[in-house]
Amino acid sequence: MLIHGGLWEDMDARRFWTVPGITGALRERGLDVHLPDRLRRPESWPAEVAHVERSLPDGPLTVLAGSNGCSLAVRLALAHPDLVARLILAWPATAGDPRVDEHTRAGLTAQGASPAAIEDLLAGQTLRGVTDADLRRLDLPVAVAPSIPNPFHQRHTADALLALVPGTVELLPATPEPPRPEFPAYLNAFISAVTASC
Template structure:
């Protein structure tokens, strides 16, 4: 059976889409070349809340369009929020969860800078504050993250979770966020990090990233 990977791109009110994040850097082509089926929809360009993306992506998971088998969900940067919430809301459909380059939440300085950017791009103060609220990840409680790795009986010993850091770290994707996720979910594993795909220095890391994603989706 061909494994299915659902890619959730990053960005927040900045025009980032799946083409920029997944297709143009060659990640989708690489995963397909590794024998995986890949679905990489666009997130809402100007979401008023996180639920907007969760409902949209959740419709794919719950409708049967993606098939009956659990999928591997890969969230990137701010897309980690959507990916984590999908795992909370659709536990039967999400078989593995990878949080890549998680955007740093719960940091007053980072949030203040992000808020300015959201307002400059047209978000209202209410929308900006709602999107930036959260703990380790924006829009997600730490209690929700803890619940993802908890033992749920013989039928599901805990969701396999991978965390992939930004290397080198940067102000929006800090190492402390990766460390916090690993503490909250002790069963999670850290995967080899690299720059985020839209960055100009990503190119040389493409093949290793594809191999890392493919191995995780395959249970490795």
Template sequence: MNVLLIHGGLWDDMDAPRFWHSPGVVAGLAARGFVVDAPDRLARASSWEAEVAHASSWLSRGPVAVVAGSNGCTLGVKLALTYPLLVSRLLLAWPATPLPAPSVPSGLLDGETLRGVRDAELASLRLPVGVLRAVPENPVHAWRTADALLDLVPVAVELPGCTEPPRPTFAADLPGFVLTVAEFVENR
């Protein structure tokens, strides 16, 4: 199975090596036999549409299970909506809570539960969706966002939460996170 990892961040210096590679997520999933891609998102994108256009080539191996983290959850949802035949499963990990961000273009901040996505779009998702909350809760990844996703997406299931990979404490959560992703992707 092919797994596409979409890192978080929004108009900052976050990238795939810092979010997925250095914390061991890519290696952990590859060791379990998955073909893993963890490319960099479009830096300082002007719109979510520009992000989707940039990311469309990532689906060339199709169909893929998408694991999206933090603000990358918006891109994961947008890819699933735009390319429903190429995204087989969607795991929304540590979904970002929309907070004011004055230096970010307003088009990237518009939306409801998730930036850039209308709640009606979330409710239209029909592929398997997993939601993984940040533990412990924090203002950027508030549990109310995960709760809202679980309420809005009719097929969503809650998965065991953990800290986010850029945090040093994620090392203790890595084995459990890799197992959670593997089981979700393999539909166990």
């Protein structure tokens, strides 16, 4: 199951996973791929979980999540340990950076998010929407695929996940996150790393 990134942005599973070639490449490797769309304008992380729960396929699932979708994936794994068998957290979005949070807060405000929704969506420690204690409770294989660093996907976020979650492994090489225009040059390496970890 692929959980796309974005937070109150014009983003969906097709744009995040299919257009950059990830969906097709995974299917060519013989994997069944489920592509739920996240809520466009969630008021909270629990609302995101409830939305995706309505369309969960039968398990056990490997969940590949990107950017802010990593928060939703962790919450799903904690809520459904019998269903989510493995997590791949790709290009995890950085939480708690004042400049990044201020930029995101301004974008959410401009889109019409309420102050309460903004605080809920930005809350968290290493990842938005979850505490570090939540991350330590994960009891399943976890891999982290780091982004080529940028302000929204900083290296220290991947490093913190590697340190916090017991047994976590790093998938290399680091790549830009889709749908950035430079991602296609990294597609084959990313798919090889993901399929080797499944």
